[in-house]
Amino acid sequence: MRSKIIIAALAAALTGSAAYAEETTLTISSYGGQYQADQAKAYFQPFMARNPDIKIIEDSSTSNAKLKAMVETGNVTLDLMLTDDSFGLDSDAQWLEPIDYTIVDRSKFIEGAAGNYRVASDIEGTVLAYNEQEFGDNPPKGFADFFDTEKFPGARTLWKYAASGIFEAALIADGVKPEELYPIDVERALKKLDTIKSDIIWWETGSQAEQNLASGEAAMGLVWIGRAANIADKGIKVDWTNWTSQAGYWVVPKGTKNKEAAMKAIQFFTEPEQQVEFAKLMPYGPSNKNAKIPEDSKFKGLLPTDHLDTRILMDSEWWAKNGAAVDLRFQEWLLQ
Incomplete structure (x- = not known):
């Protein structure tokens, strides 16, 4: 037993x-x-x-x-x-x-x-966010308006990063169709960015993007949707006419x-x-x-x-192959 x-x-x-x-x-x-x-x-x-x-x-x-x-x-x-x-x-x-x-x-x-x-x-996504008090009943709609400083005056805040969607945004604003974005025409995009260069406040962290918009220092910006949502109670609205998808x-x-x-x-x-x-x-x-x-x-x-019907789907494979060269040109442009 x-x-x-x-x-x-x-x-x-x-x-x-x-x-x-x-x-x-x-x-x-x-x-x-x-x-x-x-x-x-x-x-x-x-x-x-x-x-x-x-x-x-x-x-x-x-x-x-x-x-x-x-x-x-x-x-x-x-x-x-x-x-x-x-x-x-x-x-x-x-x-x-x-x-x-x-x-x-x-x-x-x-x-x-x-x-x-x-x-x-x-x-996720990078979206066009704007200060409602700045524009009232006539807010910016899409990347073309983002680049139109006469109709929509004020500072713009952008991520200081080549692969952030700013090249795509510039080309869309310049008339390029989403399906024809790649390969990126770097010089054409930079020429379009030249038109707002003096109005750009660069951000390098999400908190800076929030601060630039919430404080009123920037009238609009291309920012991460999470950051735009964080300051919705401060009069920051989001336009979905064009946005880049991540x-x-x-x-x-x-x-x-x-x-x-x-x-x-x-x-x-x-x-x-x-x-x-x-x-x-x-x-x-x-x-x-x-x-x-x-x-x-x-x-x-x-x-x-x-x-999803208005998203710009970024080509990660293209950026993986060309990102280093584009960033080098971007850094040169920043210093010009």
Whole structure:
């Protein structure tokens, strides 16, 4: 009898050890701050509740360079990372695991949101925001008006970054059709930017963009939608006639030991229920085309995905190949 008890106890102990050993720890790196806190509410916590055998550890030091170094040294400590439009392209294949579309449903995403090595977490945008008090019943509408300083006088605030959408905005204002933007005619874009150069207040952080508009120093600007939404109560309005589309993307580092769990997480994070929950917290649209935002949602109307018919979809592959050269020319122009 005693031997049976001992055997049963050993069996229970071994079963418990096996269950413990099978628990997966998924390390996810994102942008930190309120953005990541809202991701935790909408994505991470519900995922762990649904998958008790997977524990998520959060990291907020997301860095393309860090990921590359991990892969190159064989010391991969991240399983899933959020990145921007500049990374996760086919040209970055050496550092990334292909998205496993037997786990992730590729058909559920809006155009441009699902690539070979990345999947959009949310759809963001750079929009034309303006001070309502400056223009009253005659606000600017679209990039052409943004460049029209006679009809719409006042300072403009722009991101001091070549791949921010300012080249696309300048060309659209100059009459180029969205489908004919690429390859970017750099000199034509800079010539158009010359027409407002003396009216530009450059920003390099989102908080600077907010301050420039909220203080009245700038009458209008091309700013991130999240920043425009932050100061809506200060009389800042958004025009959606033209806007450039960006996104946050999930990528999986090559060599992760938890590839299947990472793909499972991507699939869950991009399901309609989770996408809607995140859009209730942040003014970023869902990458899942089946996610329906309630009409009474706080950011309904301010989500980029409410205005997909007017978006300018930036060509990330083109910028990846040409960005360095364009930026060099941009820096020269800034000094002229």
